[in-house]
Amino acid sequence: NFMLTQPHSVSESPGKTVTISCTRSSGSIASNYVQWYQQRPGSAPTTVIYEDNQRPSGVPDRFSGSIDSSSNSASLTISGLKTEDEADYYCQSYDSSNAVFGGGTQLTVL
Amino acid sequence: QVQLVQSGAEVKKPGASVKVSCKASGYTFTSYGISWVRQAPGQGLEWMGWISAYNGNTNYAQKLQGRVTMTTDTSTSTAYMELRSLRSDDTAVYYCARGAIATRFDPWGQGTLVTVSS
Numbered sequence: 001n002f003m004l005t006q007p008h009s010v011s012e013s014p015g016k017t018v019t020i021s022c023t024r025s026s027g028s029i030a031s032n033y034v035q036w037y038q039q040r041p042g043s044a045p046t047t048v049i050y051e052d053n054q055r056p057s058g059v060p061d062r063f064s065g066s067i068d069s070s071s072n073s074a075s076l077t078i079s080g081l082k083t084e085d086e087a088d089y090y091c092q093s094y095d096s097s098n099a100v101f102g103g104g105t106q107l108t109v110l
Numbered sequence: 111q112v113q114l115v116q117s118g119a120e121v122k123k124p125g126a127s128v129k130v131s132c133k134a135s136g137y138t139f140t141s142y143g144i145s146w147v148r149q150a151p152g153q154g155l156e157w158m159g160w161i162s163a164y165n166g167n168t169n170y171a172q173k174l175q176g177r178v179t180m181t182t183d184t185s186t187s188t189a190y191m192e193l194r195s196l197r198s199d200d201t202a203v204y205y206c207a208r209g210a211i212a213t214r215f216d217p218w219g220q221g222t223l224v225t226v227s228s
Contacts, residue, residue: 001172035214037155044205044221045155050214090155094211097169099145099157 002026004091004102011108016081020105022091023073034074035092036065039104045090049076083109112136114206114219121225122196129192130222132206139187140164143210146180146191148202149221156202160210161189169211196226 003025012018022034034052037045047056049065052074062082067074074093078085086109091102117131132144145160159170161180168180179192189206204222207215 032212037215039155044218045215046218047214047216050216056216092155092157092215097211098171099160099211099215101147101155101157104154 001098002095002100004093004100006089006091006102006105008103009106009108011110012081014081014083014109017077017079018081018107019078020076020089020091020107021073022075022102023071024093027095028069029067029072029074029093030069032093032095034065034067036063036074036076037090037092039088039090041087048089078107081109085109112208112217114208114217116204116206116219116222119223119225121227123228124197124226126196126226127192127194128196128224129190130204130206130224132189132191132219134187134189134208137208139182140184142208143213144180144182144189145207145209145211145215147205147207147215147218149205150199150202153202158191158204162210163189193224196224198226200224201226 005023036049038048039045048063053065062079064077088104090104113135115133140163143160143162146158161168163182177194181190207218209215
């Protein structure tokens with residue numbers, strides 16, 4: 001099994017842009033899609049990005065996703081930060097027989 | 111709208127079993143898989159496995175092999191996850207989500223808290 005490594009926490013001010021990274025330990029990041037989930041306290045996760053860079057309907061275009069084969073990582077970028085974006089964010093990918101989540105990143109908007 | 115509604119919280123003693131249900135509505139149940147994910151208190155998400163609602167094929171996380179069984183009842187559009195030989199570190203919120211290994215998990219159920227305590 002591979003692992004997905006995320007920073008434990010990030011913080012940024014309202015209106016700014018933040019990027020959360022997700023590095024795959026083995027196997028190519030480009031081989032399997034990456035999803036990103038937002039989880040607010042006490043709530044179930046919801047999808048903010050799927051298939052590397054696709055936004056579900058209802059997710060604002062302030063959220064974007066990308067992958068970088070050179071660093072074998074995926075990134076979630078949130079621009080024009082709002083206090084409502086404060087949450088935990090998890091990346092997720094898979095191989096032939098397992099789905100794997102990153103450890104999660106706590107985003108603080110202060 | 112697509113919705114997954116899970117059964118209520120459970121308290122179990124170590125060594126017991128628990129069975130959590132997940133009732134789907136708003137879509138053709140047999141067209142999608144159901145995945146199960148758990149989250150220990152203050153911890154991250156852990157994928158447990160998934161089941162095809164079409165043919166019942168399953169794939170479990172290696173660390174849970176032998177202790178977990180996932181099933182579906184297509185007549186009621188309900189998925190079940192049974193975990194046996196419970197230990198204190200199985201205390202977690204258990205979520206079901208529509209989706210298979212290679213698809214997004216969306217939507218998620220509201221979660222079921224399972225507490226394992228003597």
